[in-house]
Amino acid sequence: MDAAGRRELLALGLGDPLPDGAGEPVHTRVAALAADGPDQVAVVCGDDRVTRGELDTWAGRVAARLVAAGVRPGDRVGVLAGRSTAMVAAVLGTVRTGAAYVPVDPANPDERVTAVLADARVSAVVVTAGAEERVAPLGVAVVTADASAVRHEGEVLPPVEPAPGDAAYLIYTSGSTGAPKGVVVEHGQLAASTLARRQVYPGAPVFLLLSPLAFDSSVAGLWGTLTAGGRLVVAGPDEFRDPEALLRLVERHTVTHLLCVPSLYDTLLAAAERLGPHRLASLTTVITAGEALPEALPRRHFASLGATLVNEYGPTEATVWASYRRFRAAGPVDIGGPVPGTRLYVLDDAGRLVPPGITGELHIGGAGVARGYFQNPGATARAFVADPFAGGDARMYRTGDLVRWNRSGGLDFLGRRDNQVKIRGHRVETGAVEAALRACPGVREAVVVPDAAGTRLTGFVVTDAPDELPAVRERLARTLPEAAVPARLHALASFPVTVNGKADRAALAELAERREEPAPREAAAPGPAGDPVAGVRAAWAEVLETSAAVPGDVNFFDLGGHSLLIIRLQDALGRHTGVRPSVVDLFRCSTVDAQAGLVRAGAGADAGAAGTDARAEQARRERLARARRRRVQQGATR
Structure with missing residues (x-):
C-alpha cells in the first residue's frame, strides 16, 4: 500500500479520543458519587437495596478489616462471593485498600478455586457466608463481607489513591498447558475502559448484572454502572438461571441495560415471546458479547423490541472490550469498529x-491494553508486543483472532488462528483440556473439539481403560471450570490424521456431530397419565441428543448438561410429561428419578389442567413464532 492507504487504514482503526479525566480510578469516582448523592440506590439484589452512602460505608469497613489483617497496597485479595449486594461491597472494599481483587466463581470446584488463589499468591480472601471453609486450605486471612459486624459495625477506611500503573484486578483464563493464566489489569486501563463505556452509553443506566465476577464482562456492568451513578441490579443465585425470573427482574426494576452472551439472550427472548414482550419494554440497550452473534438474533430482537442492540468484542487482555457495532435495525452482523481510546490493526x-477485504490477525493497541500475564513473562512477551504505529513505549496485544475490514468500515470476525474456542461465552483453550485429559490414568492421547453452536465440548481419547471414562470426566470436573469439561468422552483405537500426520480435528468434529444425532421426537413417552420416569427419560434423550438409555440416578450435568440445556429441558418436559417444572427446581432436582418426582407432584396437583395448559402454551408459542417469522420476512422484502 501507498502512504495514503496506510493513513486511511490507521484512521479506520482509531477510536474517538477519551475526554479529560480518563485516569480517575473507578473506586474514587464511586466514593465521590456517594458523597454527592448518598441516599440514591446503588445496588439491588432480591429484597436487599443498598444506597450509595451505605455501599461506600460497607466497602470502607471491608477495607478496614483487610488492612487490619495485613493487606497492603500492591497485594492481591481473592473474592469468593455469591451473587449478592455483599459481592459488590467485597470488590469495592478490596480496591479501596490499594490491593487488586482476584475474583473466583463459586460454581468452580474447590480444587480450581484453590489453584487460582494459590497461583495469584493472595494475602487474604473476602467471602460471603458459607464459603469460609472452601478457602481454609490457603491459610490466609478471611473476611466475610455479609457478616452483620462487617456490614454495620467498625472502622471505615477511606479509599487509597492508586497510581495508574497499580494493579486493579487479576482475572484468570484457560491456559494452554492446563494451568490457569492470570491477566493483570491496571487502574489506568480500567479507568480508560470504563470512561469509554460511559462515552458510548451515556446516562445513568439501570443495569442487570448477569455475569459472575470471574467472567470479565462483569467488569463492564459493575464499574460501568457504579461510575455512571446508575443502579446495579444483581441477578440472585436462583434468578440468573431462569429466563422467566430474569423477565420479572427487568419488569420489576425497569432495567434499561443488560449484557449477556447471545445464546442466553436468545433464551430470554424466547421467554418474552411466551410471557409477552412487554416484560422487556423498559430496555433501551441490549449488549451481546462473549461469543459470535448469529445473524438470526438481531432479526428476532427487533421483531419484539425497539431497544438498541449492540454487539461488543474484546478479550480480557484489552480490558473487556475493544470494538462494538450498534444496531438500530436488523442487518449484516460484524464486530464493528474501535471503542474510544483504542487502536485496531489488521x-x-x-x-x-x-x-x-483481506484476512489478517487483529492487534489491539490503546489505553485498555492490560499489563500482561501474572508471573509469566514468556507468555506476556509473546502476546504483548511493541506498537510500531503508535511509537514510543506503546504496546499492542496480539489477539490470535482472524478478521478483515468490510465495506461498511467494520470488522468481520472469521475465527481463531489456534485451538482456542468460546464455550457459552467462556474462553477455553482446547490444549488445556487435552493436557488435563492426558494427565488422567490410562489416557494415552486426547483431542477436544467444540460443537458448531459453541455450547459444549466433545473429547476423544486413546485409552487403555475405556470403561473408566465416566471417572475421567468426574476427575476433570473437580479441576476445570464447568465450560471446559467435555460434555462427552469417546474412546477410539486411534485418531484420524491429516496428510501431515496430525490428528484431524475436522474429521473428529464431524464424528462428534454424527454420534450426537438427537433421538426422534416421535418416540416420546406417554404424558402425565403414563409413566413419569419414561417421560423424563424421553425429554433427557431429546435435549442431550442421545438414543442411549438414561440412568435414573445419574446427574444431568454429569451427562453433559449445562445451564442453557436446562432451559431446553424445561420445554421438553412440558411436551413429554405435560408438566413444566421451574428452572430452579430442575437445578435442584437434577436426576431422572428426582425430576420424575417433580412431574408426579405437578400432575398430582392438577393433572388435567397441567396437560391442557402445556398444550395451550405450546400452541401459543407456535403462533408467536409464526407471527415473528412473517414480520421478519415482510421486513426483508421491503
Missing part, C-alpha cells in the same frame, strides 16, 4: 497492515 504474518 496485520499479516510480517506485521504489515492489510487492506480491506
Whole structure:
C-alpha cells in the first residue's frame, strides 16, 4: 500500500479520543458519587437495596478489616462471593485498600478455586457466608463481607489513591498447558475502559448484572454502572438461571441495560415471546458479547423490541472490550469498529497492515491494553508486543483472532488462528483440556473439539481403560471450570490424521456431530397419565441428543448438561410429561428419578389442567413464532 492507504487504514482503526479525566480510578469516582448523592440506590439484589452512602460505608469497613489483617497496597485479595449486594461491597472494599481483587466463581470446584488463589499468591480472601471453609486450605486471612459486624459495625477506611500503573484486578483464563493464566489489569486501563463505556452509553443506566465476577464482562456492568451513578441490579443465585425470573427482574426494576452472551439472550427472548414482550419494554440497550452473534438474533430482537442492540468484542487482555457495532435495525452482523481510546490493526504474518477485504490477525493497541500475564513473562512477551504505529513505549496485544475490514468500515470476525474456542461465552483453550485429559490414568492421547453452536465440548481419547471414562470426566470436573469439561468422552483405537500426520480435528468434529444425532421426537413417552420416569427419560434423550438409555440416578450435568440445556429441558418436559417444572427446581432436582418426582407432584396437583395448559402454551408459542417469522420476512422484502 501507498502512504495514503496506510493513513486511511490507521484512521479506520482509531477510536474517538477519551475526554479529560480518563485516569480517575473507578473506586474514587464511586466514593465521590456517594458523597454527592448518598441516599440514591446503588445496588439491588432480591429484597436487599443498598444506597450509595451505605455501599461506600460497607466497602470502607471491608477495607478496614483487610488492612487490619495485613493487606497492603500492591497485594492481591481473592473474592469468593455469591451473587449478592455483599459481592459488590467485597470488590469495592478490596480496591479501596490499594490491593487488586482476584475474583473466583463459586460454581468452580474447590480444587480450581484453590489453584487460582494459590497461583495469584493472595494475602487474604473476602467471602460471603458459607464459603469460609472452601478457602481454609490457603491459610490466609478471611473476611466475610455479609457478616452483620462487617456490614454495620467498625472502622471505615477511606479509599487509597492508586497510581495508574497499580494493579486493579487479576482475572484468570484457560491456559494452554492446563494451568490457569492470570491477566493483570491496571487502574489506568480500567479507568480508560470504563470512561469509554460511559462515552458510548451515556446516562445513568439501570443495569442487570448477569455475569459472575470471574467472567470479565462483569467488569463492564459493575464499574460501568457504579461510575455512571446508575443502579446495579444483581441477578440472585436462583434468578440468573431462569429466563422467566430474569423477565420479572427487568419488569420489576425497569432495567434499561443488560449484557449477556447471545445464546442466553436468545433464551430470554424466547421467554418474552411466551410471557409477552412487554416484560422487556423498559430496555433501551441490549449488549451481546462473549461469543459470535448469529445473524438470526438481531432479526428476532427487533421483531419484539425497539431497544438498541449492540454487539461488543474484546478479550480480557484489552480490558473487556475493544470494538462494538450498534444496531438500530436488523442487518449484516460484524464486530464493528474501535471503542474510544483504542487502536485496531489488521496485520499479516510480517506485521504489515492489510487492506480491506483481506484476512489478517487483529492487534489491539490503546489505553485498555492490560499489563500482561501474572508471573509469566514468556507468555506476556509473546502476546504483548511493541506498537510500531503508535511509537514510543506503546504496546499492542496480539489477539490470535482472524478478521478483515468490510465495506461498511467494520470488522468481520472469521475465527481463531489456534485451538482456542468460546464455550457459552467462556474462553477455553482446547490444549488445556487435552493436557488435563492426558494427565488422567490410562489416557494415552486426547483431542477436544467444540460443537458448531459453541455450547459444549466433545473429547476423544486413546485409552487403555475405556470403561473408566465416566471417572475421567468426574476427575476433570473437580479441576476445570464447568465450560471446559467435555460434555462427552469417546474412546477410539486411534485418531484420524491429516496428510501431515496430525490428528484431524475436522474429521473428529464431524464424528462428534454424527454420534450426537438427537433421538426422534416421535418416540416420546406417554404424558402425565403414563409413566413419569419414561417421560423424563424421553425429554433427557431429546435435549442431550442421545438414543442411549438414561440412568435414573445419574446427574444431568454429569451427562453433559449445562445451564442453557436446562432451559431446553424445561420445554421438553412440558411436551413429554405435560408438566413444566421451574428452572430452579430442575437445578435442584437434577436426576431422572428426582425430576420424575417433580412431574408426579405437578400432575398430582392438577393433572388435567397441567396437560391442557402445556398444550395451550405450546400452541401459543407456535403462533408467536409464526407471527415473528412473517414480520421478519415482510421486513426483508421491503
